[in-house]
Amino acid sequence: MTRIIGAHTVDNGGIHMAALRAGRTGLRALQIFTAIPKYYGDKTSIRPERVQRFREALRTAGIEPANVLVHSAYVLNTATADEEKWGRAAAGLRKELERCTALGVGALCFHPGAATDGNREASLGRVGLAITRALEAVLGETKILIENTAGAGMTVGKTPEEVGGMLSHVPAALRRRTGYGLDTCHLYSAGHDITASPAALSRVLDAFESAAGSAPAFFHLNDSEGGLGSNKDRHVLIGDGKIGTEPFRWLLADQRSAGIPLILETPQRHYDIGDDDDSPDPYDTRMLELLRSFEA
Numbered sequence: 121m122t123r124i125i126g127a128h129t130v131d132n133g134g135i136h137m138a139a140l141r142a143g144r145t146g147l148r149a150l151q152i153f154t155a156i157p158k159y160y161g162d163k164t165s166i167r168p169e170r171v172q173r174f175r176e177a178l179r180t181a182g183i184e185p186a187n188v189l190v191h192s193a194y195v196l197n198t199a200t201a202d203e204e205k206w207g208r209a210a211a212g213l214r215k216e217l218e219r220c221t222a223l224g225v226g227a228l229c230f231h232p233g234a235a236t237d238g239n240r241e242a243s244l245g246r247v248g249l250a251i252t253r254a255l256e257a258v259l260g261e262t263k264i265l266i267e268n269t270a271g272a273g274m275t276v277g278k279t280p281e282e283v284g285g286m287l288s289h290v291p292a293a294l295r296r297r298t299g300y301g302l303d304t305c306h307l308y309s310a311g312h313d314i315t316a317s318p319a320a321l322s323r324v325l326d327a328f329e330s331a332a333g334s335a336p337a338f339f340h341l342n343d344s345e346g347g348l349g350s351n352k353d354r355h356v357l358i359g360d361g362k363i364g365t366e367p368f369r370w371l372l373a374d375q376r377s378a379g380i381p382l383i384l385e386t387p388q389r390h391y392d393i394g395d396d397d398d399s400p401d402p403y404d405t406r407m408l409e410l411l412r413s414f415e416a
């Protein structure tokens with residue numbers, strides 16, 4: 121069974137170019153930003169021409185829209201106790217879901233943010249509320265998925281209990297449209313040792329599955345520059361970091377990696393690729409070959 125491997129490709133020239141680059145690399149999944157990730161994007165709509173170009177590019181690339189993830193802006197802090205900031209973050213998430221739904225992509229993933237007042241427990245409810253508001257405001261099939269975090273400072277979402285806690289605040293009727301995904305770099309730097317043995321990796325996945333009540337809806341496949349428990353969010357090519365290649369072989373052998381997007385967020389060789397150049401990035405090509413070799 122071949123896994124649905126993708127990457128967050130460079131979008132120079134537009135998101136349709138990101139799709140074409142992924143297609144030419146031989147990837148079956150894709151991750152993109154729909155707006156500049158360092159801004160809230162709470163006022164940014166998506167033009168119909170842009171939607172059409174993107175959907176045509178996905179067809180050319182042979183990528184199913186269901187296997188496309190959008191990564192939301194990093195600045196959205198839906199966990200914050202500051203009311204005004206929370207309002208903007210919740211609005212940003214809702215607007216992002218609107219853009220994602222217009223594009224017809226499978227899911228939107230986001231980092232839940234930080235419990236700025238130090239009350240982690242209370243922050244989980246605020247994240248759940250932001251998800252709920254967005255799902256209530258925007259109807260459609262696109263899901264909102266929480267991404268586990270590396271756990272720096274007061275960021276929440278680094279343990280199975282925190283991820284499960286946020287989801288437990290979403291009403292049951294909306295639960296089908298939400299869930300979570302796991303980033304291997306974030307797992308490791310948050311202190312979950314996925315490198316000790318296949319059983320250790322499986323135990324970490326079991327803990328998230330049991331706390332959240334569902335299996336992950338995506339994985340981000342990144343090696344980690346930082347050590348175990350370093351809380352450092354720095355991605356490196358698989359094999360170049362502290363996780364190494366073997367845990368990725370184990371992950372690809374786990375049934376929980378089947379049928380969902382597995383997205384590389386590893387460095388690109390050519391961030392400055394020309395706007396109309398859709399050639400594959402050599403690093404993505406190398407990563408895909410490595411992952412495919414694990415499946416043989």
Ligand SMILES: [Zn+2]
Pocket residue numbers: 267303340385
């Ligand atoms: Zn990630």
Ligand SMILES: [Zn+2]
Pocket residue numbers: 303305306353354355
């Ligand atoms: Zn990261």
